[in-house]
Amino acid sequence: MSEITLRDLEKRYGETTAVQDVSVEIRDGELLCLLGPSGSGKSTTLRMIAGLETPTSGEITLDGADVTDQPAYERNTSTVFQDWALFPHKTVLENVAFGLKMRDVPKDERRERAEAMLERVQMGGYGDEDPTTLSGGQKQRVALARSLAVNPDVLLLDEPLSNLDKRLREDMQIELREIHEDLEETFVHVTHDQDEAFTLADRIGIMDQGELIQVGEPTEVYENPANRFIEGFLGDTNFVDSQVVGVTDGAVRVETELGYELVLPTDRNPDVAEGTELTLSLRPEVLSIERDPTADAVEGHEQPMLADGSTSNAVVGTVENVLYRGSTVRYSVSVNGTSMFAERTGASTDALTAGEEIRIEWDGTDVLAFRTDGSRVTL
Amino acid sequence: MSSSLRREPLETAAFRAGYLTLLALMLLPLLVVVVTSFSGTGRLAFPPESYSLVWYGEFLDSVRWLDAFTNSIVIGVGTALVATLLGVMGAFGQEIDDGSLGTVLAPLVLIPLLIPPVILGITLLMYFNEVGLRGSYASIVLAHTLWATPLVYFVMRSVFSRFDWQQLDAAQDLGAGPVQSFVYVVLPNVKHGIFVGGLLAFIISLQEFVMALFLSTPSTETIPVLAWTEIRQALDPMVSVVSTFLIVISVVGILLAVVATNLEWLSKQLS
Numbered sequence: 001m002s003e004i005t006l007r008d009l010e011k012r013y014g015e016t017t018a019v020q021d022v023s024v025e026i027r028d029g030e031l032l033c034l035l036g037p038s039g040s041g042k043s044t045t046l047r048m049i050a051g052l053e054t055p056t057s058g059e060i061t062l063d064g065a066d067v068t069d070q071p072a073y074e075r076n077t078s079t080v081f082q083d084w085a086l087f088p089h090k091t092v093l094e095n096v097a098f099g100l101k102m103r104d105v106p107k108d109e110r111r112e113r114a115e116a117m118l119e120r121v122q123m124g125g126y127g128d129e130d131p132t133t134l135s136g137g138q139k140q141r142v143a144l145a146r147s148l149a150v151n152p153d154v155l156l157l158d159e160p161l162s163n164l165d166k167r168l169r170e171d172m173q174i175e176l177r178e179i180h181e182d183l184e185e186t187f188v189h190v191t192h193d194q195d196e197a198f199t200l201a202d203r204i205g206i207m208d209q210g211e212l213i214q215v216g217e218p219t220e221v222y223e224n225p226a227n228r229f230i231e232g233f234l235g236d237t238n239f240v241d242s243q244v245v246g247v248t249d250g251a252v253r254v255e256t257e258l259g260y261e262l263v264l265p266t267d268r269n270p271d272v273a274e275g276t277e278l279t280l281s282l283r284p285e286v287l288s289i290e291r292d293p294t295a296d297a298v299e300g301h302e303q304p305m306l307a308d309g310s311t312s313n314a315v316v317g318t319v320e321n322v323l324y325r326g327s328t329v330r331y332s333v334s335v336n337g338t339s340m341f342a343e344r345t346g347a348s349t350d351a352l353t354a355g356e357e358i359r360i361e362w363d364g365t366d367v368l369a370f371r372t373d374g375s376r377v378t379l
Numbered sequence: 380m381s382s383s384l385r386r387e388p389l390e391t392a393a394f395r396a397g398y399l400t401l402l403a404l405m406l407l408p409l410l411v412v413v414v415t416s417f418s419g420t421g422r423l424a425f426p427p428e429s430y431s432l433v434w435y436g437e438f439l440d441s442v443r444w445l446d447a448f449t450n451s452i453v454i455g456v457g458t459a460l461v462a463t464l465l466g467v468m469g470a471f472g473q474e475i476d477d478g479s480l481g482t483v484l485a486p487l488v489l490i491p492l493l494i495p496p497v498i499l500g501i502t503l504l505m506y507f508n509e510v511g512l513r514g515s516y517a518s519i520v521l522a523h524t525l526w527a528t529p530l531v532y533f534v535m536r537s538v539f540s541r542f543d544w545q546q547l548d549a550a551q552d553l554g555a556g557p558v559q560s561f562v563y564v565v566l567p568n569v570k571h572g573i574f575v576g577g578l579l580a581f582i583i584s585l586q587e588f589v590m591a592l593f594l595s596t597p598s599t600e601t602i603p604v605l606a607w608t609e610i611r612q613a614l615d616p617m618v619s620v621v622s623t624f625l626i627v628i629s630v631v632g633i634l635l636a637v638v639a640t641n642l643e644w645l646s647k648q649l650s
Contacts, residue, residue: 014479052548072551073560079552085545089567098563099553150553 002063002153002186003028004049009058011044018044022058022212024205026154031180031187032215033197036207037233042190043082045207046156049188051075062153073102078152080160084143086131092118092142093127099150117145120179137168144176148183157189161196173199194234198222206230228370231281238282238340244272252369252379254278259336260315265364266379278369278377284343286366289331290314290359291350314361319352333360409626416619423614434616444621446598447605450516451585454601457520458527458584463577465524466531471565474539475547488532491525499525500593507594514596522590527580534579538572571639578632585625 004026011019019041026032034042047053049060051072060068067075078099086095093114100110118124121141126134131142140160147155157176161169177200180187191197197204198218205215206229214226225231232239242254245261252264252272262280272278317335328343331352342360344352352358369377411425419429438444469488473481491499499522507518542565550560566573588603595604602625606618 047548050552052552072548073554073556077552079549081545081549083543083545085543085549087546087549087564087567098550098555102550102554102556102559146549146553 004154004186004188005059005061006045006049007059007061009045009048009060010056011041011048011053012056017210019048019055019210022207022210024212024215026186026188027203029184029186030202031177031189031200033201033204034188034190034207034212035192035194035197035201035204035233037192039209040207041210042192042207043158045212046079046158046188046190049154050077050079050156052079076150076152077154077156078147078150079156079158080140080143080147082159082162084139084160086139086142086146088130088132090131091127092123092129092131092134095131095142096127096146096149098146103150114145114149117149118142120148121145121175136164137172140164140172144179148179152185154186154188157187159190159192162191162193169196170199176200206233208233225368225376227376228279228281228374231368231370236284236341238284238287240280240282240338240340242278242280244274244276244278246274247272254280254369256280257338258315258340259338260313262313262367263364264367264369264379268378270377270379272377277372279372281368281370282340282362283366284330284341286362287342288361289342289344289352290361291352291356292359313364313367314359316357316359319354319356319358322352322354331358333358335360412619412622413626415616416623418616418619421615423616423619427616434620437617438620438624441617443605444602444617447600447602448621448624450595450599451601451603453516454519454523454591454599455581455584457516458523459577459581461520461524462527462531462580463573465528466576466580467535467573469528469532470535470539471561473536474542474544488529492529496526496587496589500590503590504593513594514599516599518594519591519599519601520584522594523584523587524580526587526590527583530583531576531580534576535569535572538569538576542568574639575636578636582629582632585628 006022006024006026009019009022010017022041022045024032034045036042044053048055051067051070051074055068058068059066062075062077087098090098093111096117097110097114100113105113115124115127118127121144123138123141123145126138126142131139134142140163143160161172161176164172173196176187176189180200189197189200191200201218203215203217204221206213206221208229214221214230216224221230222234225234228239231237240256240258242256242262244252245255246253247270250266252266252270253261254264255261264280315335317333317340319331320334320339321332323330323332328345329351330341330343332339332341340360369379371377415423415425415427416434417430417432418424418427419431419433420427422428473485503518503522503525504513507513507515507521512518512521546564546568547560550564551557555563585601586603587601588607591601591604592607595601600608602621606621609615610618
């Protein structure tokens with residue numbers, strides 16, 4: 001049992017607010033990733049959970065007990081730091097046994113447990129080494145072993161993988177995932193890397209400018225982002241500026257900077273009116289590329305509404321740039337002077353070339369719309 | 380090998396010669412002092428007319444000089460202990476405190492260094508009279524601490540600025556309380572710096588004359604105070620003998636500091 005509740009957490013340093021209005025319930029045994037760009041307050045939030053920072057206001061409970069003002073050394077949380085913070089004057093084994101020593105575990109027992117933990121992270125036999133001579137990946141494992149050795153209620157990970165190279169990072173992500181599944185402990189993992197968050201997390205909490213904007217399962221935050229920031233942060237997308245020209249039953253018609261009037265189907269009465277400015281998000285994976293630009297839908301630059309309520313939107317543009325990215329090929333396309341991009345898998349044999357005129361199609365229901373303040377329009 | 384054989388530019392050579400000359404000129408008086416201490420006659424002259432260890436014998440037979448020597452060591456060690464404790468705690472406290480009070484108060488530590496020692500000496504004499512510390516070791520130790528603490532503090536600020544503070548976070552995170560985390564994690568990283576700071580405080584105290592002159596009594600007089608009294612009566616090579624001892628103590632101290640700061644490097648070379 002180790003649930004963490006953060007309630008209205010706020011941290012200010014003088015005039016600057018690092019974290020504000022953060023409330024979340026972290027479930028027992030889950031792996032929650034706090035994801036956000038640097039300076040978004042995710043590490044500060046983690047340090048408040050660890051007890052290394054005291055919140056300016058708000059409350060933290062651990063298994064129902066208020067620990068807000070409890071110092072780090074009295075909390076049974078354990079942190080793996082970004083630079084690992086191994087003690088350079090102690091051997092690897094002494095590092096791992098340190099927390100047990102502080103808990104007055106007898107010498108023989110702590111030696112045994114530390115060695116077992118080193119085995120667990122595949123660092124058995126390194127006990128007598130000087131930690132400063134280890135490689136980044138090895139230091140990372142030792143730091144993990146040191147934190148796990150005290151058998152914490154909650155393991156906190158503050159971007160511990162960000163200093164490793166890509167290949168090692170991906171291996172460690174899988175290993176972390178396995179360790180989490182083995183231990184069934186609550187993990188809170190801070191990262192700025194969305195791939196890492198999607199790989200590891202049971203749930204992702206996305207932070208921006210000190211606020212926790214959305215917490216949800218990976219698919220949920222990706223497919224159903226709360227605002228424009230998340231939509232842009234979680235992957236590449238085309239943001240298209242537009243203005244509402246008409247709201248009819250079941251559809252919002254918008255005039256876009258692409259020079260096309262598009263239809264956004266809706267099954268409710270969306271809170272927009274004629275003249276409302278919207279930013280549309282067209283993710284590359286919902287776009288399909290057709291080589292024949294002269295299909296019916298394009299006529300008149302106005303999109304028809306289909307009988308089943310969906311719309312098949314399409315625009316015609318000229319391929320400007322071909323970017324080969326291994327598994328995918330990205331095409332930069334100019335549509336009436338505005339550039340957007342679409343992708344195809346690299347396996348496609350009929351490669352497009354620059355200068356070619358193509359048609360980009362998508363289903364209107366796949367388009368997300370955001371107001372100018374970034375909030376999402378529920379369609 | 381080839382790089383060391385490369386001719387060094389004329390400018391570098393001239394600069395090197397220049398500063399070596401300057402250094403030699405500054406150190407030359409020390410040589411005079413050491414050489415005259417081996418004088419065989421009662422006159423303080425350079426070069427001495429004859430050489431002998433007679434004045435070293437006189438020194439070791441002189442109860443007054445030996446007492447002064449003991450006093451200097453006692454006061455020096457006392458100063459080193461108190462100043463190191465205060466300087467280390469001050470610098471450490473300022474590092475871990477995120478409030479702005481520390482930043483405002485820090486320059487205050489400099490004040491004792493800015494007040495002329497004569498004024499400090501007179502003021503402290505009156506003050507210690509009031510509180511009943513006059514004539515005690517404690518009065519001179521406290522006066523020297525006033526000077527030594529800022530120096531230890533600045534040494535420690537620089538030592539702590541090179542310390543990876545995340546280690547302190549890690550220690551506390553693993554359950555080490557304030558005292559444990561300092562002893563087990565901070566101390567092993569900064570102990571050489573603390574030693575150097577303490578040594579500096581000791582040497583400051585050993586050399587200090589003006590405040591000691593005001594505050595000492597015949598039973599607590601330090602070497603510089605006794606030397607001054609003696610020189611006023613007769614200029615004999617005993618002063619040189621005493622000075623030679625002071626120089627030796629300082630040099631040994633500096634060597635110890637060098638060894639302490641390079642101990643890790645040394646141990647790596649030996650292993």
